[in-house]
Each structure stands twice: as structure tokens, then as C-alpha cells.
Amino acid sequence: MSISAPRGLASSGQKPITEILHPLSAAEEPLSPGPDVTVSGGRDKEVGLTNGTPVETPSPASASVLFNRLQLDDDLDSDGRDPYADTETHDLFVTVDDPKKHVSTMETYITYRVSTKTTRIEFDLPDYSVRRRYQDFDWLRTKLEDSQPTHLIPPLPEKFVMKGVVDRFSEEFVETRMKALDKFLKRVADHPVLSFNPHLNAFLSAKDLNKRQGLALLSKVGESVKNVAGGYKLRVRPPEFCAMGEYLDTFNQKLGTIDRIAQRILKEQSEYLTELREYGTVYASWAGSEEELQRPLEGVAGCVTTCCGALEDMSENMGQDFLPVLREYILYIESMKNVLRKRDQSQAEYEGRLEAAVLRKQEDRTPIPAEVEKCQDKMECFNADLKADWERWQSNKRQDFKQLLTGMADKNVTHYEKCQAAWESLITLLQDKQTEDKTSCKSLWEIRQ
Secondary structure, three states, X not given: OOOXXXXXXXXXXXXXXHHHOOOOOOOOOOOOOOOOOOOOOOOOOEEOOOOOOOOEEOOOOOHHHHHHHOXXXXXXXXXXXXXXXXXXXXXXXXXXEEEEEEEOOOOXXXXXXXXXXXXXXXXXXXXXXXXXXXXXXXXXXXXXXHHOOOOOOOOOOOOOOOOOOOOOOOHHHXXXXXXXXXXXXXXXXXXXXXXXXXXXXXXXXXXXXXXXXXXXXXXXXXXXXXXXXXXXXXXXXXXXXXXXHHHHHHHHHHHHHHHHHHHHHHHHHHXXXXXXXXXXXXXXXXXXXXXXXXXXXXXXXXXXXXXXXXXHHHHHHHHHHHHHHHHHHHHHHHHHHHHHHHHHHHHHHHHHHHHHHHHHHHHHOOOOOHHHXXXXXXXXXXXXXXXXXXXXXXHXXXXXXXXXXXXXXXXXXXXXXXXXXXXXXXXXXXXXXXXXXXXXXXXXXXXXX
């Protein structure tokens, strides 16, 4: 195997390493600096959300161009096919449902039913049904992260909630968490590598999950990644991975802003809903003491009640469907950044070992040791796995946000249609009442004549 020299390893007074191994073309473009390289001059332009390709954009918080940056159109699927569909697994199906509350003298917790259907020979049976609690899912994710360090592990919903603010045993909270756990497990089961992890097999099939089992089964790759780059420093991060990091920073900023604003909107809607209910009650009470205006007042009270129901449905959609997706992708960003850091560590180890080997070769003609080749193989494995998972993540993101924004649009349209229909029916009622009053007055006048 040939050894490619990293760029930037040349030092003054010595022959550049790149000339010893594979000299670069003088016309080759310089790479973007890594996280440990200081570059003079600030950046005045923001990085746009372009699937990892940096572009200049006018404003870091411009709402008018936000959704365009998310690239919701399937520009990469111009032929109508998903380019990553062939890599998806279709012989392992998992579902998380049926939450149950368990109360003991020591603790209170929720378990979920995990159902599995599969035709894989790695499983002894085609169907499994086990119960798992949140900490079991957390165990699985930790095992996947340890044993598959080169891959992006989907995030779990946040474990801790603020006491007094959210009741973690409430039906709404449990339902939201169950959906998030189901999505996590489905993403793992659909992954062409993670889905074959033995820890996933144990999680899906073992009646009693022994979480201590397998502590010594960490892969050599996983164990080495934890210890690499102890004395090395990354010199240059390749431009494609620089673009990934910049994209994640920008995407995180946008999602964080949307999340904060959406939570404020949800809070204001809740306060407005309380006022609106009280508003409708006043009209209903008034109608009981005003016989001549009873029907119109009851009509107004009915309209307000309808609007309350429509607003409640829209707020529920935002709280249970919209916000969880935003938070999942905020956590996804942290997971992706973690894999990028591990990739950088792997590159730093390779660069450091290669530099040391080249210096030894200059001094005593020592051949390049095999460990350098192993480091190069590990780095290339990181690069290939990260690129594949990045493309998969981008494809999933486009589909998820299309579905999310379509659902949000539908809920808003439904909300305003219900409100419009209610108030239009009130106008018809008032017009009928006005005609009825005119007819009554005319009849009374004729009788008096």
C-alpha cells in the first residue's frame, strides 16, 4: 500500500516530507485550515446551508431565505429515485409502542414494547417482543457509539426534564418520547452497518437485557479512537470536512433560533387560548340574561368555542410534532460533530506517525512501519463511513423537513378554515335574525293599523 503524505508537514531546514513521498503539484489548491490552525482576518460572510458546500449569504438570521437554505427540493434526486435507497435494509422491521408505567418501592419508570420482525439468519426467531425502558435505549446507543466509532449514531431524546415544568409521566410526554424512541430504533435498523451490530441483536431479542455483558467486547477500532492523537495535533482538515463543520454550525444556529421562537409562540398561544375561553364564556353568560340578543350572543360564544378548538389542535401539533423534530436534529448535529472530531483525531494520529516515520527514514533509512499503514487505513475508513452517513443524513433531513413543513401548513390551513367557517355561519345567523326582526316589526305594524 502506498502512503500518502499529509500536507503541511514540511519544516524549515529539512527536506519537505511531501517531496520524500508523494510530491504535490504546484498548481494544487491549498486546503482549508483545520480547527488547530489560526488564520488571520475575520469572516464577514455566513456559510449557507448547501449540503456541506459553503456559499456566501446576506444575513445570518434572514427568515426570507431560511427554508431555501434547507434545500427541500430533491435536487440530488433529479431522476425521481433515491440514490441511497439501495443501501437501506428491508429485512429488519422494528416498532416501539405500548408504554406502561411501573411503580415499585424504589422507583417509578416507563417501559415500552419493542416489536421486531426479521428474516435475517442472525436471529433465531422471525418475531420478537420485549419491553425496554429509556436507560436500555441509552445503553444500546452507547454500545453502538463505542463499537462503531466511524459511523453517525442517531440521537436519543433528552433524558432529563425540568421538574415542575414537564411531568415525565404525563400522557403527552410519554407519547412524545415513545415516538422519538421509535424513530431512533428505526433509523438504526435501516442502517446498512449499524443494523448488523450484535448489541442491537441483543437489545431486540433478549428477554432480560444483561447490560454488563459485552463490556470487554469493544472493537479495537473503538478503543483506539478513544486514545488516538494524544500527542498529535491536526494540521489541515480536508475542505469537504471543513464544509461539513461549517454547515453544521450554521444549521444549528438556524434550528436553535426557530426552536426558541416556536416555543415563545406556543407559550403565547397557550395564554391566548386561556383568554379566548374566558371571552367565549362571557358571551354565553350574557345570552342567558338578554332574550332579544340570545341567538346572536350564543352564536358568538359558539364561534369562539370553535376557534378555541382549532387553536388547541394547531398548538398540539406544534408541541408534539414540530418541536420534537427540531430538537432531534439539534441533537443530530452534536452527534455529527462528535464523529467529525473522531475523524480529525484519526487524521492527526496518521499525520503524527507518518511524520515520525519519515524523519526516521531520513536518518537511518528505516522502512515505513506497518502501523502507519494501519493508521492510514483507519483514517480512510473514517472518511468513507462519514461521507456515506452524511449523504444518508442529508437525504433523511430533506424528507423529514418536507413532511414537517407540509404538516405545519396543513394544520394552519385547517385552523383558519375552521375559524372562517364559524364566523361566516354567525354572519348568516345575524342576517337571518335581522330579516326575522323586520318581518316581525312589519306584522306588528299591520296589526296596529
